Structure formats: C-alpha cells, structure tokens
C-alpha cells in the first residue's frame with residue numbers, strides 16, 4: 001500500500017543555545033493540503049523552528065525533513081518548491097510591484113504570465129506600477145505573499161502573515177492561504193491571533209517554553225479543555241465576562257440575580273485563548 005509522504009516531518013527536535021533551551025523534543029507532521037498552526041507566546045521557539053525547517057539553522061538533537069529532504073541537506077534548490085514569508089522578508093523598495101515579482105520569476109524559472117495572475121489574486125493588479133517602497137502595510141504584505149507563492153510552492157512557511165493588518169486585508173490573505181491549501185500546498189503558519197488560528201488551521205500545536213503542550217484540531221483542543229463549566233455573563237452596567245464553575249461563581253450569580261443586575265447568562269465552551277491561558281499561564285502577546 002502507498003503511504004502519503006509527510007510534507008514536513010519533525011521528530012524529537014531540540015535546539016539548545018548556549019544557556020537557553022529554545023526547543024525541547026518537539027514532534028509533528030504536516031500533510032499536503034493542510035494548514036498547520038504553530039502558536040505560542042513570544043520566545044516560545046516558533047522562529048527557531050522555522051529557521052531549522054528552512055535550513056538556516058541546525059538542530060541540537062532530533063531530525064526533521066521537508067519534502068523528504070533532511071533539513072541538514074537543504075540547499076537553495078528547495079526554494080523552487082518552498083515559499084517563505086517572515087518578518088525580514090524584504091522587497092526591492094525602489095522597484096515597482098511588477099518588477100519585484102518579475103525578478104522572482106527569473107530566479108525561480110516561472111512563466112511571466114504568472115505575474116499578472118498572482119497580482120489579480122492578491123488584488124494588486126491595478127497597483128502594479130506603484131513603487132514598492134510607497135505601498136501601504138497591507139499592500140506590502142500582499143506583495144510579499146504574492147512573491148512567496150508565485151511558483152506554486154508545495155510548502156509555504158508563514159511567520160505571522162497578518163499581524164498588524166486591517167480586518168479586510170486579513171480576510172483577503174486568509175482566502176489566498178485557503179486556496180493554496182485547496183490546491184495541495186502544505187502551510188506552516190505561526191500566529192498570535194487565536195481567531196485566525198481557529199478559522200484557518202486544520203491542525204494546531206501550542207508551544208510553550210520550547211515544548212508542545214497541546215496539539216490537535218482547534219475543536220479537539222477546545223473540547224479537551226471543556227471539563228469545567230464556564231458561564232458567560234452580561235451585567236446591567238455593560239460588563240461582560242466569563243467565570244468558571246465554583247462556589248464563588250454561584251454566590252456571585254445569586255447576588256446579581258437578587259439585585260436584578262444580571263442581563264444574560266450562558267454556559268460556554270472555552271475559546272482557544274482561554275485554553276492557551278490555562279496551559280501556559282500567559283497571554284499570547
């Protein structure tokens with residue numbers, strides 16, 4: 001029987017810097033056509049993982065491979081099949097939007113007709129003559145993404161692709177990422193944004209202090225943490241909050257009811273954000 005090759009395979013990966021352990025024994029697999037979300041607070045080890053998986057850094061222990069290539073053997077040929085968007089993805093600021101992409105079609109041996117196609121897909125076709133250095137932040141990010149996917153990569157690494165963007169640009173970028181996924185691209189995405197993770201990712205891993213502390217589909221992770229009942233409460237003065245079941249909560253609810261302060265009360269499932277707070281004790285920012 002044929003088994004499908006994992007697009008990304010990570011086994012017992014660790015990374016030790018001089019006096020800092022950045023990753024401790026992490027393992028996961030990503031299949032073609034899957035969006036895998038890697039979530040974690042600042043310093044959790046997300047960028048270190050991307051660096052190892054793109055061959056920019058070697059692990060201290062464990063093995064990882066991308067498209068069947070062990071990460072220590074990764075060279076520039078892999079970039080023909082991989083797209084990367086990170087914080088230091090730069091653009092040629094003095095060149096036009098179109099020229100920025102044209103350069104990449106030459107490097108990556110892609111037909112020029114792809115430029116027009118991808119510009120239309122990211123909504124930048126009418127801006128193709130604009131100078132990259134004068135684009136708004138959202139346009140810039142769409143151009144960086146266009147460049148990363150112009151060659152239809154089999155793997156796409158996205159390090160916080162929508163951070164700092166307005167909601168409508170976020171939606172456009174999500175649409176593009178999903179259409180890539182639907183065409184079989186495996187997407188490795190880091191984010192601080194729980195809503196983004198919930199909407200976009202097929203599987204998630206929550207990283208804390210270099211360890212994977214939770215993994216599964218967004219729904220599985222939420223349901224795993226649904227042991228204690230939670231109540232979402234709205235009071236007359238407009239205050240809204242979530243309280244978990246306890247004697248204190250029951251007492252508070254009684255007071256509010258007696259004082260006619262309570263407007264609505266619902267029991268609710270935990271959000272990914274509350275799960276994250278529970279397992280890490282930290283906010284995701």
Ligand SMILES: Nc1ncnc2c1ncn2[C@@H]1O[C@H](COP(=O)(O)OP(=O)(O)OP(=O)(O)O)[C@@H](O)[C@H]1O
Nearest residue numbers: 017018020022040041042043044045046047048049
């Ligand atoms: N080159 C390095 N030398 C020493 N320590 C490093 C190096 N790179 C990262 N670290 C440490 O490893 C840990 C993980 O860092 P990493 O950049 O992977 O975190 P991150 O999850 O990407 O955080 P952020 O969300 O802030 O980008 C941090 O404690 C960081 O200080």
